[in-house]
Amino acid sequence: MREWQSGRFDRQRIGRVYHRFTPAHAAESLHAIDLSELWQRGKRLLMLDVDNTLVQWHAHECSDAVVEWAREAKRIGFDICIISNTNQLERLAKIAGSIGAETVRGRFKPSRSMYRLALVKFKRKPEEAIMVGDQLMTDVLGANRTGIEAIWVRRLEGKEFKGTSINRMMERMLTGAIYQALVTPVDETPSSPDEEREKPVAQKTIVHQIIKFAIVGGTSFCLDYAITYVLMNVIPGGHGLMSQRLGSGLIRHFPGLFNWAKGPAEAAAPILGWVAAFIAMTNAFFWNRHWTFEVRGKEERAAQMRRYYFIAIMGQLINVGIFSALFNIIGNHSLAIPKIAGAAVGAVWNFLGQRFYAFRSRG
Ligand SMILES: [Mg+2]
Incomplete structure:
Protein backbone atom coordinates (compact mmCIF):
# COMPACT_ATOMS: atom_id res chain seq x y z
CA MET A 1 0.00 0.00 0.00
CA ARG A 2 1.32 3.44 -0.77
CA GLU A 3 1.73 5.85 2.07
CA TRP A 4 -1.55 6.44 3.87
CA GLN A 5 -3.11 9.86 3.33
CA SER A 6 -6.03 11.36 5.17
CA GLY A 7 -8.44 14.04 4.08
CA ARG A 8 -11.55 14.83 2.12
CA PHE A 9 -12.11 13.39 -1.34
CA ASP A 10 -13.55 15.35 -4.24
CA ARG A 11 -14.92 12.81 -6.71
CA GLN A 12 -15.25 15.36 -9.48
CA ARG A 13 -11.50 15.21 -9.89
CA ILE A 14 -11.42 11.61 -11.06
CA GLY A 15 -13.11 9.40 -13.64
CA ARG A 16 -16.59 8.07 -13.01
CA VAL A 17 -15.43 4.46 -12.89
CA TYR A 18 -13.69 5.20 -9.60
CA HIS A 19 -16.55 7.08 -7.93
CA ARG A 20 -18.14 4.11 -6.26
CA PHE A 21 -14.87 3.05 -4.64
CA THR A 22 -14.07 6.53 -3.39
CA PRO A 23 -14.89 7.40 0.21
CA ALA A 24 -15.98 10.85 1.30
CA HIS A 25 -13.12 10.97 3.78
CA ALA A 26 -10.07 9.05 4.81
CA ALA A 27 -9.15 9.13 8.48
CA GLU A 28 -6.00 7.95 10.20
CA SER A 29 -8.09 6.31 12.96
CA LEU A 30 -11.54 6.36 14.51
CA HIS A 31 -10.33 9.12 16.81
CA ALA A 32 -9.48 11.34 13.85
CA ILE A 33 -13.12 11.41 12.75
CA ASP A 34 -14.81 14.70 13.51
CA LEU A 35 -17.99 13.39 15.11
CA SER A 36 -19.57 16.73 15.91
CA GLU A 37 -19.07 17.87 12.33
CA LEU A 38 -20.94 14.74 11.17
CA TRP A 39 -23.72 15.44 13.64
CA GLN A 40 -24.02 19.02 12.40
CA ARG A 41 -24.37 17.71 8.87
CA GLY A 42 -27.39 15.68 9.94
CA LYS A 43 -25.72 12.29 10.38
CA ARG A 44 -27.45 10.28 13.10
CA LEU A 45 -26.49 6.63 12.55
CA LEU A 46 -22.90 5.38 12.69
CA MET A 47 -22.38 2.10 10.87
CA LEU A 48 -19.16 0.37 11.83
CA ASP A 49 -17.10 -2.42 10.40
CA VAL A 50 -15.48 -4.76 12.95
CA ASP A 51 -12.31 -6.41 11.74
CA ASN A 52 -9.34 -4.06 11.54
CA THR A 53 -11.63 -1.09 12.12
CA LEU A 54 -12.91 -1.55 15.67
CA VAL A 55 -10.63 -4.41 16.70
CA GLN A 56 -7.82 -6.41 15.22
CA TRP A 57 -8.86 -9.48 13.34
CA HIS A 58 -9.76 -12.24 15.86
CA ALA A 59 -9.53 -9.90 18.85
CA HIS A 60 -12.47 -10.20 21.21
CA GLU A 61 -12.29 -6.88 22.91
CA CYS A 62 -12.21 -3.26 21.91
CA SER A 63 -9.38 -1.20 23.30
CA ASP A 64 -10.23 1.30 26.01
CA ALA A 65 -9.65 4.09 23.52
CA VAL A 66 -12.26 2.66 21.14
CA VAL A 67 -14.76 2.17 23.96
CA GLU A 68 -14.19 5.77 24.99
CA TRP A 69 -14.63 6.92 21.37
CA ALA A 70 -17.95 5.08 21.08
CA ARG A 71 -19.11 6.55 24.37
CA GLU A 72 -18.37 10.02 23.02
CA ALA A 73 -20.34 9.25 19.84
CA LYS A 74 -23.33 8.14 21.90
CA ARG A 75 -23.05 11.20 24.12
CA ILE A 76 -23.34 13.38 21.00
CA GLY A 77 -26.46 11.40 20.12
CA PHE A 78 -25.40 8.89 17.49
CA ASP A 79 -26.90 5.43 17.19
CA ILE A 80 -24.26 2.82 16.47
CA CYS A 81 -24.81 -0.27 14.38
CA ILE A 82 -22.20 -2.88 13.53
CA ILE A 83 -22.27 -4.03 9.94
CA SER A 84 -20.50 -7.35 9.94
CA ASN A 85 -21.24 -10.83 8.75
CA THR A 86 -18.73 -12.60 10.87
CA ASN A 87 -19.92 -16.02 11.94
CA GLN A 88 -18.37 -15.72 15.37
CA LEU A 89 -21.57 -14.55 16.98
CA GLU A 90 -20.35 -14.68 20.54
CA ARG A 91 -17.38 -12.53 19.71
CA LEU A 92 -19.58 -10.09 17.82
CA ALA A 93 -22.03 -9.80 20.70
CA LYS A 94 -19.21 -9.11 23.12
CA ILE A 95 -17.74 -6.39 20.96
CA ALA A 96 -21.10 -4.80 20.27
CA GLY A 97 -21.98 -4.94 23.96
CA SER A 98 -18.79 -3.20 24.99
CA ILE A 99 -19.55 -0.18 22.82
CA GLY A 100 -23.33 -0.21 23.16
CA ALA A 101 -23.92 -1.03 19.51
CA GLU A 102 -26.65 -2.94 17.71
CA THR A 103 -25.74 -5.48 15.05
CA VAL A 104 -27.29 -6.57 11.78
CA ARG A 105 -26.49 -9.62 9.74
CA GLY A 106 -26.98 -10.18 6.06
CA ARG A 107 -25.16 -10.86 2.83
CA PHE A 108 -21.50 -10.07 2.46
CA LYS A 109 -20.43 -6.52 1.79
CA PRO A 110 -20.43 -4.88 -0.73
CA SER A 111 -23.98 -6.21 -0.92
CA ARG A 112 -26.50 -3.55 0.11
CA SER A 113 -28.37 -5.97 2.33
CA MET A 114 -26.85 -5.17 5.74
CA TYR A 115 -26.80 -1.42 5.13
CA ARG A 116 -30.48 -1.47 4.26
CA LEU A 117 -31.34 -3.60 7.30
CA ALA A 118 -29.55 -1.13 9.54
CA LEU A 119 -31.39 1.81 7.99
CA VAL A 120 -34.69 0.03 8.53
CA LYS A 121 -33.77 -0.93 12.07
CA PHE A 122 -33.08 2.68 13.05
CA LYS A 123 -35.67 4.23 10.70
CA ARG A 124 -33.05 6.38 8.99
CA LYS A 125 -32.57 7.56 5.44
CA PRO A 126 -29.24 6.87 3.69
CA GLU A 127 -28.30 10.57 4.00
CA GLU A 128 -28.55 10.29 7.78
CA ALA A 129 -26.07 7.43 8.03
CA ILE A 130 -22.32 7.23 7.82
CA MET A 131 -20.27 4.09 7.27
CA VAL A 132 -16.84 3.69 8.82
CA GLY A 133 -14.61 0.87 7.63
CA ASP A 134 -11.12 -0.08 6.59
CA GLN A 135 -11.77 -1.60 3.16
CA LEU A 136 -12.58 0.10 -0.12
CA MET A 137 -13.83 -3.03 -1.84
CA THR A 138 -16.38 -3.91 0.85
CA ASP A 139 -17.14 -1.19 3.42
CA VAL A 140 -16.82 1.83 1.14
CA LEU A 141 -18.21 0.26 -2.02
CA GLY A 142 -21.25 -1.15 -0.19
CA ALA A 143 -21.99 2.20 1.46
CA ASN A 144 -21.67 4.11 -1.81
CA ARG A 145 -23.99 1.64 -3.53
CA THR A 146 -26.57 2.27 -0.82
CA GLY A 147 -26.19 6.05 -1.01
CA ILE A 148 -24.44 6.24 2.36
CA GLU A 149 -21.43 8.42 2.93
CA ALA A 150 -18.32 6.41 3.77
CA ILE A 151 -15.27 7.15 5.86
CA TRP A 152 -12.29 4.99 5.09
CA VAL A 153 -10.13 4.44 8.16
CA ARG A 154 -6.60 3.20 8.16
CA ARG A 155 -6.65 -0.49 8.99
CA LEU A 156 -5.46 -1.48 12.42
CA GLU A 157 -2.09 -3.18 12.55
CA GLY A 158 -2.05 -6.93 12.67
CA LYS A 159 -2.96 -9.99 10.70
CA GLU A 160 -5.95 -10.18 8.39
CA PHE A 161 -8.29 -12.82 7.13
CA LYS A 162 -6.61 -14.60 4.19
CA GLY A 163 -9.44 -13.80 1.79
CA THR A 164 -8.93 -10.11 2.45
CA SER A 165 -5.61 -10.12 0.63
CA ILE A 166 -7.44 -10.13 -2.72
CA ASN A 167 -9.41 -7.08 -1.68
CA ARG A 168 -6.23 -5.44 -0.52
CA MET A 169 -4.57 -6.12 -3.86
CA MET A 170 -7.47 -4.50 -5.67
CA GLU A 171 -7.32 -1.64 -3.20
CA ARG A 172 -3.67 -1.08 -4.04
CA MET A 173 -4.56 -0.88 -7.71
CA LEU A 174 -7.24 1.69 -6.96
CA THR A 175 -5.51 3.91 -4.46
CA GLY A 176 -3.35 5.64 -7.07
CA ALA A 177 -6.43 6.86 -8.90
CA ILE A 178 -8.44 7.52 -5.77
CA TYR A 179 -5.79 9.64 -4.11
CA GLN A 180 -5.99 11.92 -7.13
CA ALA A 181 -9.31 13.02 -5.66
CA LEU A 182 -7.85 13.78 -2.24
CA VAL A 183 -8.18 17.42 -1.32
CA THR A 184 -4.79 18.07 0.20
CA PRO A 185 -4.31 20.52 3.04
CA VAL A 186 -2.59 22.79 0.50
CA ASP A 187 -5.81 23.03 -1.54
CA GLU A 188 -8.10 23.17 1.44
CA THR A 189 -6.58 25.62 3.83
CA PRO A 190 -4.18 28.02 2.24
CA SER A 191 -2.47 29.56 5.24
CA SER A 192 -3.58 33.10 5.87
CA PRO A 193 -1.08 35.88 5.19
CA ASP A 194 -0.66 36.30 8.95
CA GLU A 195 0.08 32.62 9.58
CA GLU A 196 2.46 32.62 6.62
CA ARG A 197 4.30 35.66 8.00
CA GLU A 198 4.79 34.07 11.41
CA LYS A 199 6.31 30.85 10.08
CA PRO A 200 10.08 30.52 10.24
CA VAL A 201 11.63 31.25 6.84
CA ALA A 202 12.44 27.58 6.18
CA GLN A 203 8.77 26.57 6.54
CA LYS A 204 7.21 29.22 4.35
CA THR A 205 5.30 27.76 1.43
CA ILE A 206 6.89 30.16 -1.00
CA VAL A 207 10.39 29.15 0.14
CA HIS A 208 9.57 25.49 -0.45
CA GLN A 209 8.19 26.35 -3.85
CA ILE A 210 11.29 28.31 -4.81
CA ILE A 211 13.57 25.45 -3.74
CA LYS A 212 11.54 22.86 -5.64
CA PHE A 213 11.30 25.15 -8.65
CA GLU A 294 1.04 20.65 -5.64
CA VAL A 295 -1.88 20.78 -8.05
CA ARG A 296 -3.99 17.62 -7.71
CA GLY A 297 -6.32 15.92 -10.15
CA LYS A 298 -6.76 16.30 -13.88
CA GLU A 299 -9.23 19.11 -13.72
CA GLU A 300 -8.06 22.19 -15.64
CA ARG A 301 -4.86 20.45 -16.70
CA ALA A 302 -5.27 21.38 -20.36
CA ALA A 303 -5.89 25.04 -19.52
CA GLN A 304 -2.93 25.06 -17.16
CA MET A 305 -0.76 23.55 -19.86
CA ARG A 306 -1.72 26.29 -22.35
CA ARG A 307 -0.96 29.01 -19.82
CA TYR A 308 2.25 27.25 -18.89
CA TYR A 309 3.60 27.06 -22.45
CA PHE A 310 2.73 30.71 -22.96
CA ILE A 311 4.76 31.63 -19.85
CA ALA A 312 7.62 29.26 -20.68
CA ILE A 313 8.02 30.40 -24.28
CA MET A 314 7.82 34.05 -23.23
CA GLY A 315 10.43 33.22 -20.58
CA GLN A 316 12.72 31.75 -23.21
CA LEU A 317 12.32 34.85 -25.39
CA ILE A 318 13.01 37.15 -22.41
CA ASN A 319 16.09 35.11 -21.59
CA VAL A 320 17.45 35.28 -25.13
CA GLY A 321 16.42 38.96 -25.51
CA ILE A 322 18.29 40.06 -22.37
CA PHE A 323 21.27 37.96 -23.32
CA SER A 324 21.46 39.54 -26.81
CA ALA A 325 20.91 43.08 -25.55
CA LEU A 326 23.57 42.87 -22.83
CA PHE A 327 25.94 41.07 -25.16
CA ASN A 328 25.63 43.96 -27.61
CA ILE A 329 26.11 46.60 -24.89
CA ILE A 330 29.04 44.92 -23.13
CA GLY A 331 30.55 43.61 -26.33
CA ASN A 332 32.46 40.42 -26.53
CA HIS A 333 34.23 40.91 -23.16
CA SER A 334 32.14 38.55 -21.14
CA LEU A 335 29.77 35.82 -22.14
CA ALA A 336 28.95 34.93 -18.53
CA ILE A 337 27.32 38.20 -17.44
CA PRO A 338 24.72 38.36 -20.25
CA LYS A 339 24.11 34.62 -20.01
CA ILE A 340 23.55 34.65 -16.23
CA ALA A 341 21.47 37.84 -16.34
CA GLY A 342 19.21 36.39 -19.06
CA ALA A 343 18.77 33.10 -17.22
CA ALA A 344 18.12 34.83 -13.87
CA VAL A 345 15.46 37.21 -15.20
CA GLY A 346 13.93 34.34 -17.18
CA ALA A 347 13.78 32.17 -14.05
CA VAL A 348 12.09 34.91 -12.00
CA TRP A 349 9.60 35.45 -14.84
CA ASN A 350 8.88 31.73 -15.04
CA PHE A 351 8.43 31.30 -11.31
CA LEU A 352 6.04 34.24 -10.95
CA GLY A 353 4.20 33.32 -14.13
CA GLN A 354 3.70 29.73 -13.05
CA ARG A 355 2.90 30.54 -9.44
CA PHE A 356 0.37 33.31 -10.09
CA TYR A 357 -0.88 32.56 -13.59
CA ALA A 358 -0.36 29.06 -15.01
CA PHE A 359 -1.04 27.12 -11.77
CA ARG A 360 -3.02 29.75 -9.89
CA SER A 361 -5.48 28.09 -7.56
CA ARG A 362 -9.16 28.42 -8.11
CA GLY A 363 -10.72 30.92 -5.73
MG1 LIG B 1 -12.56 -4.64 8.00
Whole structure:
Protein backbone atom coordinates (compact mmCIF):
# COMPACT_ATOMS: atom_id res chain seq x y z
CA MET A 1 0.00 0.00 0.00
CA ARG A 2 1.32 3.44 -0.77
CA GLU A 3 1.73 5.85 2.07
CA TRP A 4 -1.55 6.44 3.87
CA GLN A 5 -3.11 9.86 3.33
CA SER A 6 -6.03 11.36 5.17
CA GLY A 7 -8.44 14.04 4.08
CA ARG A 8 -11.55 14.83 2.12
CA PHE A 9 -12.11 13.39 -1.34
CA ASP A 10 -13.55 15.35 -4.24
CA ARG A 11 -14.92 12.81 -6.71
CA GLN A 12 -15.25 15.36 -9.48
CA ARG A 13 -11.50 15.21 -9.89
CA ILE A 14 -11.42 11.61 -11.06
CA GLY A 15 -13.11 9.40 -13.64
CA ARG A 16 -16.59 8.07 -13.01
CA VAL A 17 -15.43 4.46 -12.89
CA TYR A 18 -13.69 5.20 -9.60
CA HIS A 19 -16.55 7.08 -7.93
CA ARG A 20 -18.14 4.11 -6.26
CA PHE A 21 -14.87 3.05 -4.64
CA THR A 22 -14.07 6.53 -3.39
CA PRO A 23 -14.89 7.40 0.21
CA ALA A 24 -15.98 10.85 1.30
CA HIS A 25 -13.12 10.97 3.78
CA ALA A 26 -10.07 9.05 4.81
CA ALA A 27 -9.15 9.13 8.48
CA GLU A 28 -6.00 7.95 10.20
CA SER A 29 -8.09 6.31 12.96
CA LEU A 30 -11.54 6.36 14.51
CA HIS A 31 -10.33 9.12 16.81
CA ALA A 32 -9.48 11.34 13.85
CA ILE A 33 -13.12 11.41 12.75
CA ASP A 34 -14.81 14.70 13.51
CA LEU A 35 -17.99 13.39 15.11
CA SER A 36 -19.57 16.73 15.91
CA GLU A 37 -19.07 17.87 12.33
CA LEU A 38 -20.94 14.74 11.17
CA TRP A 39 -23.72 15.44 13.64
CA GLN A 40 -24.02 19.02 12.40
CA ARG A 41 -24.37 17.71 8.87
CA GLY A 42 -27.39 15.68 9.94
CA LYS A 43 -25.72 12.29 10.38
CA ARG A 44 -27.45 10.28 13.10
CA LEU A 45 -26.49 6.63 12.55
CA LEU A 46 -22.90 5.38 12.69
CA MET A 47 -22.38 2.10 10.87
CA LEU A 48 -19.16 0.37 11.83
CA ASP A 49 -17.10 -2.42 10.40
CA VAL A 50 -15.48 -4.76 12.95
CA ASP A 51 -12.31 -6.41 11.74
CA ASN A 52 -9.34 -4.06 11.54
CA THR A 53 -11.63 -1.09 12.12
CA LEU A 54 -12.91 -1.55 15.67
CA VAL A 55 -10.63 -4.41 16.70
CA GLN A 56 -7.82 -6.41 15.22
CA TRP A 57 -8.86 -9.48 13.34
CA HIS A 58 -9.76 -12.24 15.86
CA ALA A 59 -9.53 -9.90 18.85
CA HIS A 60 -12.47 -10.20 21.21
CA GLU A 61 -12.29 -6.88 22.91
CA CYS A 62 -12.21 -3.26 21.91
CA SER A 63 -9.38 -1.20 23.30
CA ASP A 64 -10.23 1.30 26.01
CA ALA A 65 -9.65 4.09 23.52
CA VAL A 66 -12.26 2.66 21.14
CA VAL A 67 -14.76 2.17 23.96
CA GLU A 68 -14.19 5.77 24.99
CA TRP A 69 -14.63 6.92 21.37
CA ALA A 70 -17.95 5.08 21.08
CA ARG A 71 -19.11 6.55 24.37
CA GLU A 72 -18.37 10.02 23.02
CA ALA A 73 -20.34 9.25 19.84
CA LYS A 74 -23.33 8.14 21.90
CA ARG A 75 -23.05 11.20 24.12
CA ILE A 76 -23.34 13.38 21.00
CA GLY A 77 -26.46 11.40 20.12
CA PHE A 78 -25.40 8.89 17.49
CA ASP A 79 -26.90 5.43 17.19
CA ILE A 80 -24.26 2.82 16.47
CA CYS A 81 -24.81 -0.27 14.38
CA ILE A 82 -22.20 -2.88 13.53
CA ILE A 83 -22.27 -4.03 9.94
CA SER A 84 -20.50 -7.35 9.94
CA ASN A 85 -21.24 -10.83 8.75
CA THR A 86 -18.73 -12.60 10.87
CA ASN A 87 -19.92 -16.02 11.94
CA GLN A 88 -18.37 -15.72 15.37
CA LEU A 89 -21.57 -14.55 16.98
CA GLU A 90 -20.35 -14.68 20.54
CA ARG A 91 -17.38 -12.53 19.71
CA LEU A 92 -19.58 -10.09 17.82
CA ALA A 93 -22.03 -9.80 20.70
CA LYS A 94 -19.21 -9.11 23.12
CA ILE A 95 -17.74 -6.39 20.96
CA ALA A 96 -21.10 -4.80 20.27
CA GLY A 97 -21.98 -4.94 23.96
CA SER A 98 -18.79 -3.20 24.99
CA ILE A 99 -19.55 -0.18 22.82
CA GLY A 100 -23.33 -0.21 23.16
CA ALA A 101 -23.92 -1.03 19.51
CA GLU A 102 -26.65 -2.94 17.71
CA THR A 103 -25.74 -5.48 15.05
CA VAL A 104 -27.29 -6.57 11.78
CA ARG A 105 -26.49 -9.62 9.74
CA GLY A 106 -26.98 -10.18 6.06
CA ARG A 107 -25.16 -10.86 2.83
CA PHE A 108 -21.50 -10.07 2.46
CA LYS A 109 -20.43 -6.52 1.79
CA PRO A 110 -20.43 -4.88 -0.73
CA SER A 111 -23.98 -6.21 -0.92
CA ARG A 112 -26.50 -3.55 0.11
CA SER A 113 -28.37 -5.97 2.33
CA MET A 114 -26.85 -5.17 5.74
CA TYR A 115 -26.80 -1.42 5.13
CA ARG A 116 -30.48 -1.47 4.26
CA LEU A 117 -31.34 -3.60 7.30
CA ALA A 118 -29.55 -1.13 9.54
CA LEU A 119 -31.39 1.81 7.99
CA VAL A 120 -34.69 0.03 8.53
CA LYS A 121 -33.77 -0.93 12.07
CA PHE A 122 -33.08 2.68 13.05
CA LYS A 123 -35.67 4.23 10.70
CA ARG A 124 -33.05 6.38 8.99
CA LYS A 125 -32.57 7.56 5.44
CA PRO A 126 -29.24 6.87 3.69
CA GLU A 127 -28.30 10.57 4.00
CA GLU A 128 -28.55 10.29 7.78
CA ALA A 129 -26.07 7.43 8.03
CA ILE A 130 -22.32 7.23 7.82
CA MET A 131 -20.27 4.09 7.27
CA VAL A 132 -16.84 3.69 8.82
CA GLY A 133 -14.61 0.87 7.63
CA ASP A 134 -11.12 -0.08 6.59
CA GLN A 135 -11.77 -1.60 3.16
CA LEU A 136 -12.58 0.10 -0.12
CA MET A 137 -13.83 -3.03 -1.84
CA THR A 138 -16.38 -3.91 0.85
CA ASP A 139 -17.14 -1.19 3.42
CA VAL A 140 -16.82 1.83 1.14
CA LEU A 141 -18.21 0.26 -2.02
CA GLY A 142 -21.25 -1.15 -0.19
CA ALA A 143 -21.99 2.20 1.46
CA ASN A 144 -21.67 4.11 -1.81
CA ARG A 145 -23.99 1.64 -3.53
CA THR A 146 -26.57 2.27 -0.82
CA GLY A 147 -26.19 6.05 -1.01
CA ILE A 148 -24.44 6.24 2.36
CA GLU A 149 -21.43 8.42 2.93
CA ALA A 150 -18.32 6.41 3.77
CA ILE A 151 -15.27 7.15 5.86
CA TRP A 152 -12.29 4.99 5.09
CA VAL A 153 -10.13 4.44 8.16
CA ARG A 154 -6.60 3.20 8.16
CA ARG A 155 -6.65 -0.49 8.99
CA LEU A 156 -5.46 -1.48 12.42
CA GLU A 157 -2.09 -3.18 12.55
CA GLY A 158 -2.05 -6.93 12.67
CA LYS A 159 -2.96 -9.99 10.70
CA GLU A 160 -5.95 -10.18 8.39
CA PHE A 161 -8.29 -12.82 7.13
CA LYS A 162 -6.61 -14.60 4.19
CA GLY A 163 -9.44 -13.80 1.79
CA THR A 164 -8.93 -10.11 2.45
CA SER A 165 -5.61 -10.12 0.63
CA ILE A 166 -7.44 -10.13 -2.72
CA ASN A 167 -9.41 -7.08 -1.68
CA ARG A 168 -6.23 -5.44 -0.52
CA MET A 169 -4.57 -6.12 -3.86
CA MET A 170 -7.47 -4.50 -5.67
CA GLU A 171 -7.32 -1.64 -3.20
CA ARG A 172 -3.67 -1.08 -4.04
CA MET A 173 -4.56 -0.88 -7.71
CA LEU A 174 -7.24 1.69 -6.96
CA THR A 175 -5.51 3.91 -4.46
CA GLY A 176 -3.35 5.64 -7.07
CA ALA A 177 -6.43 6.86 -8.90
CA ILE A 178 -8.44 7.52 -5.77
CA TYR A 179 -5.79 9.64 -4.11
CA GLN A 180 -5.99 11.92 -7.13
CA ALA A 181 -9.31 13.02 -5.66
CA LEU A 182 -7.85 13.78 -2.24
CA VAL A 183 -8.18 17.42 -1.32
CA THR A 184 -4.79 18.07 0.20
CA PRO A 185 -4.31 20.52 3.04
CA VAL A 186 -2.59 22.79 0.50
CA ASP A 187 -5.81 23.03 -1.54
CA GLU A 188 -8.10 23.17 1.44
CA THR A 189 -6.58 25.62 3.83
CA PRO A 190 -4.18 28.02 2.24
CA SER A 191 -2.47 29.56 5.24
CA SER A 192 -3.58 33.10 5.87
CA PRO A 193 -1.08 35.88 5.19
CA ASP A 194 -0.66 36.30 8.95
CA GLU A 195 0.08 32.62 9.58
CA GLU A 196 2.46 32.62 6.62
CA ARG A 197 4.30 35.66 8.00
CA GLU A 198 4.79 34.07 11.41
CA LYS A 199 6.31 30.85 10.08
CA PRO A 200 10.08 30.52 10.24
CA VAL A 201 11.63 31.25 6.84
CA ALA A 202 12.44 27.58 6.18
CA GLN A 203 8.77 26.57 6.54
CA LYS A 204 7.21 29.22 4.35
CA THR A 205 5.30 27.76 1.43
CA ILE A 206 6.89 30.16 -1.00
CA VAL A 207 10.39 29.15 0.14
CA HIS A 208 9.57 25.49 -0.45
CA GLN A 209 8.19 26.35 -3.85
CA ILE A 210 11.29 28.31 -4.81
CA ILE A 211 13.57 25.45 -3.74
CA LYS A 212 11.54 22.86 -5.64
CA PHE A 213 11.30 25.15 -8.65
CA ALA A 214 15.09 25.54 -8.65
CA ILE A 215 15.56 21.76 -8.48
CA VAL A 216 13.13 21.22 -11.37
CA GLY A 217 14.87 24.02 -13.29
CA GLY A 218 18.30 22.42 -12.77
CA THR A 219 17.00 19.02 -13.80
CA SER A 220 15.35 20.50 -16.88
CA PHE A 221 18.60 22.18 -17.83
CA CYS A 222 20.45 18.84 -17.67
CA LEU A 223 17.69 17.12 -19.61
CA ASP A 224 17.70 19.86 -22.24
CA TYR A 225 21.48 19.56 -22.53
CA ALA A 226 21.40 15.76 -22.78
CA ILE A 227 18.66 15.70 -25.42
CA THR A 228 20.41 18.38 -27.46
CA TYR A 229 23.62 16.35 -27.28
CA VAL A 230 21.88 13.17 -28.42
CA LEU A 231 20.03 14.93 -31.24
CA MET A 232 23.19 16.66 -32.45
CA ASN A 233 25.86 14.01 -31.94
CA VAL A 234 24.38 10.55 -31.49
CA ILE A 235 21.37 9.83 -33.67
CA PRO A 236 22.57 8.55 -37.06
CA GLY A 237 20.98 9.55 -40.37
CA GLY A 238 22.03 8.59 -43.91
CA HIS A 239 25.81 8.13 -43.98
CA GLY A 240 26.52 10.42 -41.07
CA LEU A 241 24.54 12.07 -38.32
CA MET A 242 20.87 12.99 -38.40
CA SER A 243 21.76 16.59 -37.46
CA GLN A 244 24.22 16.89 -40.36
CA ARG A 245 21.66 15.58 -42.78
CA LEU A 246 18.98 17.91 -41.45
CA GLY A 247 21.37 20.88 -41.60
CA SER A 248 22.48 20.28 -45.17
CA GLY A 249 18.84 19.80 -46.20
CA LEU A 250 17.91 23.13 -44.62
CA ILE A 251 20.79 24.95 -46.30
CA ARG A 252 19.93 23.38 -49.66
CA HIS A 253 16.19 24.10 -49.51
CA PHE A 254 16.24 27.47 -47.71
CA PRO A 255 19.57 29.02 -48.72
CA GLY A 256 18.33 32.54 -47.90
CA LEU A 257 17.24 31.63 -44.38
CA PHE A 258 20.39 29.74 -43.47
CA ASN A 259 23.09 31.81 -45.18
CA TRP A 260 24.50 32.72 -41.73
CA ALA A 261 25.30 29.12 -40.91
CA LYS A 262 28.95 28.06 -41.02
CA GLY A 263 27.97 24.48 -41.75
CA PRO A 264 25.16 21.89 -41.54
CA ALA A 265 25.52 21.37 -37.77
CA GLU A 266 25.17 25.11 -37.10
CA ALA A 267 22.05 25.26 -39.29
CA ALA A 268 20.43 22.33 -37.46
CA ALA A 269 21.39 23.50 -33.96
CA PRO A 270 18.63 26.08 -33.31
CA ILE A 271 15.88 23.76 -34.58
CA LEU A 272 17.07 20.77 -32.54
CA GLY A 273 17.69 23.14 -29.64
CA TRP A 274 14.00 24.12 -29.62
CA VAL A 275 12.95 20.48 -29.84
CA ALA A 276 15.05 19.68 -26.78
CA ALA A 277 13.84 22.81 -24.96
CA PHE A 278 10.25 21.84 -25.63
CA ILE A 279 10.71 18.32 -24.23
CA ALA A 280 12.46 19.72 -21.14
CA MET A 281 9.70 22.31 -20.76
CA THR A 282 7.02 19.63 -20.89
CA ASN A 283 8.86 17.54 -18.32
CA ALA A 284 9.08 20.60 -16.06
CA PHE A 285 5.36 21.19 -16.49
CA PHE A 286 4.49 17.90 -14.84
CA TRP A 287 7.03 18.25 -12.05
CA ASN A 288 6.13 21.83 -11.25
CA ARG A 289 2.43 21.13 -11.45
CA HIS A 290 2.46 18.09 -9.23
CA TRP A 291 5.43 18.67 -6.94
CA THR A 292 6.30 22.35 -6.75
CA PHE A 293 2.81 23.84 -6.81
CA GLU A 294 1.04 20.65 -5.64
CA VAL A 295 -1.88 20.78 -8.05
CA ARG A 296 -3.99 17.62 -7.71
CA GLY A 297 -6.32 15.92 -10.15
CA LYS A 298 -6.76 16.30 -13.88
CA GLU A 299 -9.23 19.11 -13.72
CA GLU A 300 -8.06 22.19 -15.64
CA ARG A 301 -4.86 20.45 -16.70
CA ALA A 302 -5.27 21.38 -20.36
CA ALA A 303 -5.89 25.04 -19.52
CA GLN A 304 -2.93 25.06 -17.16
CA MET A 305 -0.76 23.55 -19.86
CA ARG A 306 -1.72 26.29 -22.35
CA ARG A 307 -0.96 29.01 -19.82
CA TYR A 308 2.25 27.25 -18.89
CA TYR A 309 3.60 27.06 -22.45
CA PHE A 310 2.73 30.71 -22.96
CA ILE A 311 4.76 31.63 -19.85
CA ALA A 312 7.62 29.26 -20.68
CA ILE A 313 8.02 30.40 -24.28
CA MET A 314 7.82 34.05 -23.23
CA GLY A 315 10.43 33.22 -20.58
CA GLN A 316 12.72 31.75 -23.21
CA LEU A 317 12.32 34.85 -25.39
CA ILE A 318 13.01 37.15 -22.41
CA ASN A 319 16.09 35.11 -21.59
CA VAL A 320 17.45 35.28 -25.13
CA GLY A 321 16.42 38.96 -25.51
CA ILE A 322 18.29 40.06 -22.37
CA PHE A 323 21.27 37.96 -23.32
CA SER A 324 21.46 39.54 -26.81
CA ALA A 325 20.91 43.08 -25.55
CA LEU A 326 23.57 42.87 -22.83
CA PHE A 327 25.94 41.07 -25.16
CA ASN A 328 25.63 43.96 -27.61
CA ILE A 329 26.11 46.60 -24.89
CA ILE A 330 29.04 44.92 -23.13
CA GLY A 331 30.55 43.61 -26.33
CA ASN A 332 32.46 40.42 -26.53
CA HIS A 333 34.23 40.91 -23.16
CA SER A 334 32.14 38.55 -21.14
CA LEU A 335 29.77 35.82 -22.14
CA ALA A 336 28.95 34.93 -18.53
CA ILE A 337 27.32 38.20 -17.44
CA PRO A 338 24.72 38.36 -20.25
CA LYS A 339 24.11 34.62 -20.01
CA ILE A 340 23.55 34.65 -16.23
CA ALA A 341 21.47 37.84 -16.34
CA GLY A 342 19.21 36.39 -19.06
CA ALA A 343 18.77 33.10 -17.22
CA ALA A 344 18.12 34.83 -13.87
CA VAL A 345 15.46 37.21 -15.20
CA GLY A 346 13.93 34.34 -17.18
CA ALA A 347 13.78 32.17 -14.05
CA VAL A 348 12.09 34.91 -12.00
CA TRP A 349 9.60 35.45 -14.84
CA ASN A 350 8.88 31.73 -15.04
CA PHE A 351 8.43 31.30 -11.31
CA LEU A 352 6.04 34.24 -10.95
CA GLY A 353 4.20 33.32 -14.13
CA GLN A 354 3.70 29.73 -13.05
CA ARG A 355 2.90 30.54 -9.44
CA PHE A 356 0.37 33.31 -10.09
CA TYR A 357 -0.88 32.56 -13.59
CA ALA A 358 -0.36 29.06 -15.01
CA PHE A 359 -1.04 27.12 -11.77
CA ARG A 360 -3.02 29.75 -9.89
CA SER A 361 -5.48 28.09 -7.56
CA ARG A 362 -9.16 28.42 -8.11
CA GLY A 363 -10.72 30.92 -5.73
MG1 LIG B 1 -12.56 -4.64 8.00
